[in-house]
Amino acid sequence: MSVKRLTVDYDKVNEGGSFSPGDVLSGRVTVVTTKETKVQSFLVRAKGKAEVTWCEQEGQSAVVHSDKKKYFYFEHVILQDKNKGDGSEIISSGRNVYPFTFVIPNTDMPSSYEGKWGKIAYSLRAHLTQSIWLVHKTKIEFPFLTKSEFPFASKSEMIIIGLKEQQRASRISFSASENVAINITSEKMGAKQGEATGVTAEVRNNSARPVTPKFYLVEKQTFAARSKRTVHTNEILLGEGESVPAQTGRTVTKVLSIPPQLHPTFLNCCMMKLEHRLKVRLDAPLLRNPEVKLPLVILLASPKPQRPKPKRSIWFRKLPA
Known part of the structure; x- marks a missing residue:
């Protein structure tokens, strides 16, 4: 296991840390390896989706009802071997950082939400494939806020x-x-x-x-x-x-x-x-x-006005007696 750590994170665009339609979502994928590592593919995805799942008893059996809807899906390929699986791409030993940028579609989408039997989530996922048996994954969700004042x-x-x-x-x-x-x-x-x-x-x-x-x-x-x-x-x-x-x-x-x-x-x-x-x-x-x-x-509550930062106190020189 030459891949010791795989993480994905993003840059905040405001104090609340939330994103809205039309915002630029930038970040980086970090991979730490103990030696040079051959990979088949290495990519990061941005996704927004809603999904629901619940179970009901119908007669003698339990029936699962589920559905999902995709709001957007983007994929950025960091590394991809040219010969379809020979592991020709190499990640050098140590800490490697790969930046990425996505633009969130400027369309009406619901805010992030998690209910009893459903969830609206926006996430970043990184996948690093060394072989068909060895795949590294990591995921992070980011808060999304609709621009609509009345999302009805x-x-x-x-x-x-x-x-x-x-x-x-x-x-x-x-x-x-x-x-x-x-x-x-x-x-x-x-x-x-x-x-x-x-x-x-x-x-x-x-x-x-x-x-x-x-x-x-x-x-x-x-x-x-x-x-x-x-x-x-x-x-x-x-x-x-x-x-x-x-x-x-x-x-x-x-x-x-x-x-x-x-x-x-x-x-x-x-x-x-x-x-x-x-x-x-x-x-x-x-x-x-x-x-x-x-x-x-x-x-939605109105954003709180930013308070001015307090001025630094002025230090006076001690005058000689």
Whole structure:
């Protein structure tokens, strides 16, 4: 084993380290060998793809549903022997560095994302083949960020119009002769990562027990493989309102902070999409479906302005006494 180490890395184009459509992706492949090494081929690839996989029980057997989509694929040949496998190309002993450059296509592509049963990934891979039995591989993923402020595909126009509009929903829940009515109003439909948004719950409690409104953010992941679909949901508790006593009414207002690490809503991938909902659930025994949901679009947070570097302190000479 004359090849001791094979690595691939890239140069960052911004402080966040992410790439976007049209950016130049430059880097280098480094190979360390203990002696002169003959190789059949040596190349580096840049790839962007989405893939989904999940398993379902159908009758007596388990069926795997999977699909994938390629956004781009580039290959840069570093070394390639001319006689198809005789190992005529040689890597010298020691540390060898090979630069490469790719230009990311300037087209609409979804941001990097990893969900329950699917992933959108952008990566660099290096392959060094010494023989059919001896192949060295290495891989590194790089973060990719769409340029689209509203990555919602065909639904963008409808959603963008309502991002700043108030949203309302109502529900009445019954249990025997008791009932509880709830009206929900959210300040707006769109909120950025880390931003706060106000939600008001008007609760009329005609039951014999107190009820407590709880506020949730629901993340809905949808995956598609050809004609099959599956959904995974995740709930995040954002806050709890004041309890509403029995046979009374109360208006509860809550300011909810969107988690800054939450992935933005996106619909511009044909195999998976990520949607969000605000949900208010009444914590009350014996009530059936005491909850209301409102749509919420999570937008990418604006980049933080760069702070000027502090000036270096001035050192004064010590004057003679």
